[in-house]
Amino acid sequence: MNNKIQKILDSYQNEMVETLQKLIRIKSVVEEGSPSSPFGEGIRESLDFIMELGKAKGFECNSFDHYACELNLGEGEESVGVVSHLDVVPEGSGWSFGPYGGELVDGKIYGRGAVDDKGPLVASFYACLAIKESGETISKKIKHIIGTNEEGGRFPCIEHYKKNGRVPGCGIVPDSWFPVAYAEKGFYNYQFTKKLESSSGIDSDRLPRLVDISGGEALNIVPMKARASFFCDHKDSAKIKSAIDAFPFADRVTIEEEKNILTIIVKGKAAHASTPEIGINAIAILLQLLTKINFLPYDLFNTIHSLADLVANDYDGTGLGVNYSDHTGDLTNNIGIISFQDETLHLKMNIRCPVTFHKEDLESKLSAKANENQMSYELLNYSPPFYMEPEHPMIRLLTGIYQEFTGDKETKPKAHGGGSYARILENFVPFGPSIEGEELCFHKQNEHISCERLFLLSKIYAEALYQLAK
Template sequence: MLSQKIDAMKDELIAALQESVRIPSVGGDPEEGAPFGAGPRKSLDWTLVFAEKMGFRTKNVENVAGWAEMGEGDEMVAVLGHLDVVPEGKGWTVDPWGGELKDGMIYGRGVLDNKGPVMVGLFAAKAIFDSGIALKRRIRVIFGTNEERGSKCMKRYVEVGEELPAAGFTPDAEYPIIYAEKGILTYTLSLPFAASGEMKLLSLEGGVAANVVMAEVKAEITDPRPECRQRIMDAAAAWKGPEGSSLSAAEDAAQHIVTLEMKGHPAHGSTPEKGINALACLADFMNGLRLKGEQGDFFARFSKLIGFETNGASLAVAMNDDVSGALTACVGVVKIANGRATFTLNIRYPVTKKEKEITGPLLETFAQNGITVESATSANPLYMPPESRLIKALQKAYTEVTGEEAELLAIGGGTYAKTMPNVVAFGPVFPGQTYKIHEEDECWSVEDIMKNAHIMAKVLVELAERK
């Protein structure tokens, strides 16, 4: 009965998703009544009205989030998604806001990340209640509007005292089940960098984000002595770094400047071992030039404490566990300004460890080496025991629909699940699929949409429990 109800809703679900995608909901500057911009607010309003027409009870939570709910009971179970999207970017072969259905695929920004899964959650819940299934708990679909820019929506949802789920999942990652997510610490650090001697660094800048291995870094060195500039050029030509790295040098004799461009290889901050850090490479080269004073000290200390390591060993924080593996450390951005060199350090630590087990020795290492902490942010680990009722329910539903074993995944990244207690990431992308998310021509197949609907409905019945 439930399966047939879901299949019967197919055309309505696809049409609703197309309509949702046609609302550009890229986050923007705050406006009156729209804390995260006009687009996300418009999408929130539309979704609430649509859910009401479906028969849900709804609520707008301070214009930052909303929910739609059905059923009765003292507790509720939840599907957690978001309506905001990343900018459309360039290179599309279809209208990014058109919701075009072509060859069994729906195209549009947000169709997969994450408007599609939100709509699937609504229709799965609707199908359950239309089937007459009596449940012990309410079912709520929660949708935020700021996931792509920091998830302040869910932080506010929790702060204002909105009800928290007894259990739930966010279809904003991948299948089968992400049951463990490492803790994250992100530091902005600095060291004094005043110039001394005739060979000086004029500029140093590289990287794009704290959570991406620095792939390129550029430095400008000035020295009035032609023979010393030639020594830099010769050293650059002779430098040999890790396979995949490269160093180029160009001299401007009139300005007494040598420009260095070091290239490494990018990787996500959760897997820095897969990349080559350009700053580590540059530090290795600069140590050979023997810069004087604080500039030389910076590169020497960087190489000593971090260098090419990605496990935090020289920072005195190397550790691992059997659930999520080893701690990782990633340097993402560097820049010099006002006599100081500033760089970011992104650490992902094992789920069974406590934050203080890392911050204690780490801060001591910083202090011993004259490193100043300019800012720090943290996100706690997420770990849902494999024997928990939530994990068992997700495994059962996934296997029943797909016929595949529901493998448990531990990751170094952080998903939307971290914003809400009793929630893990579950779907919507199946193993081996290569859908584009934050790229051009984002799409989702109708077949996978319907498969997700069947999985979600089964999970929600399991979690809410039949009377």
Template structure:
């Protein structure tokens, strides 16, 4: 029997070199720099080109589709096994101890944007496939390693792939955690719009918090005009001392600039973060702001602060199989000229849908003069645990990890796996490793990445030789 861990260890040096080269590419979607050549900005397309060039040199058949998605292919057969990863990464944000785009290994951990989500795991799966190819394993299926370039936003690339290429028979996405994610909640975002109106004594000039709808905001900054800046500053400093945040109050020509630092987290588990925006709104809500500014502040403070389950809306919901509905307040902006926008992201199980969520929010928003607009949505996705794709992947994980009690799981994250009827998410976050996706100082233990490569080797081998 093949010692898959030893095989993975033999690939370690080359794997890390190729991975770190990809991590140095700042592959953040940037619509402001989009061109015909770079539809999502230069970074994602450059990462795609670098990956496909590497795969071609490694002997794979490759294809670049519109500079937004591509694949490396090996094997022949009537069935297609797809491995779906992504090369784009979240904005780095602040709070890093190292350069987020200059990966480093410290104390056995690889630090840098993409180490965990998704360049590290994606490249582990790619190296597993490459090893099997190089060893001359006889594939009974066509295998396509497909890489998207905007998984963290609209999935433009992967949707394009499924428009122009045949749908795979089965597959997995190495973009979550072990053991196997056989269920993913549905997703929808609601955009709330607030009028650009203020009172006289208390004026909210600006309020900015959040980078993406699927991140818990780490930082919030507001500029306010207040009658007694000294009193507000003293109250703010006390508020900071009494809460799990950092903060600073700086005098301005006509008021104060208030800054709150919380903790970023993935939007699928917003309870793991500290939402700087809702903390700042909670502080401001005690003062006599008026009109649209008051509605903006009060909505954040009363209905979103410390609530990731819609309890304040009387909208909490749990499905016995897929778990709880979750809510993340991801982007919170207001300025005195243009008004306010609040982007709320929901992960919902079967049994509830986007229209019901919109109606629930509108009951609260309408009386405050806040408009609600529903964005694109994804339905819940579930693959029966008895499906061979689930059983084969579970067997490989259990064999390599020794965790005989492991069971398939349902999560709030959304991966490319849901694009296939028989698609799941599979690794590479180990159960005992902290989840630092979308956070500052994102990392993965190098040993975890190598073990995940061994798991992928065994799993792919069993899938293509059954």
């Protein structure tokens, strides 16, 4: 390893922490935009923050219509890159620390984006700065490319950069796993919709009427809260409460009552949609619970039962008939968002497809399942998988760098269900920051990164970029 670069990074540790704290305090959730702020004011503020910091440190800085920016060092026609993103998923509820506070507690920095992806972004920034200040000779330009809309899965910011900038010949994406990811499953966002046929036959004196259903915040998060409201009398209310008492997940259900409205609230456990098995999906539990209650309207009652059978009892696509596996892992299905408005029920979901599963087969099976159950089906977004041969020279180089800094020679390059910019950038490889076996905290409440990990990341990324560029 280059000791000169490593020593420079040691001198920046306090500043690294302060920079990450400031960046976390900017709420950079994608919102409705404008020409000067394509993805909202918070995104624009965070992009301006990085641009101003880059200029202050002497980088050549270029903005691409506020969709993305790049910070450059070195000379030459050829370049290598590191690609980060500023946007974060919504904060949700249940935090012990302010989600945008950037609090430093017991050596850990808390806040949305601490791991995904502001922490790795800051580590990468100082990695580039240390290479720049070292004066070490490199034969290629190094570009730190920063996007602003990654969490939605479509990557419009980097697509814009690809059209208007010069994409490096190779690079790293610090938004994944160590030692390196050689594959990312395909993304498949889709929706089942049921438009109620009729409001006739409703007798509120005989059965409760389901008037509202909601839950979830984003397709790439296992939802931690879902709710359903009934219009009912005291007799109906007692029946609903009795069904809840007999429900296996009754401890996750609370009730609110106001006049003739009874609301069921289900609490789940948040997780990243790529690992639904470590979360508890509140919408899935709610669907299961609603099958234990008799309610009107009848076509909504029947639809809820169908959906529960299709998606609420597994996370591997068994109910949908798409439970598929290959050498890159199992298919996963996450129920992300549910809503019932204007007599229409929407259920939005995210599938992570193993790399050999064909999109056309998936579409055919999902469409058929929707039609069989009198629902409509719509593809919302598809992102093809990323794959690089596990023995590729870049995979071997980056694995070796990880091993040199950690001493971990047991953990192997892996395939997983996450999604990064690597899937749309040729010869870019997902590289950290997560380590096999640790508890994942991205897309969850109390997201955090330790200062120790932040410093380690800066050193690993500096060495990787230096090796690729020298």
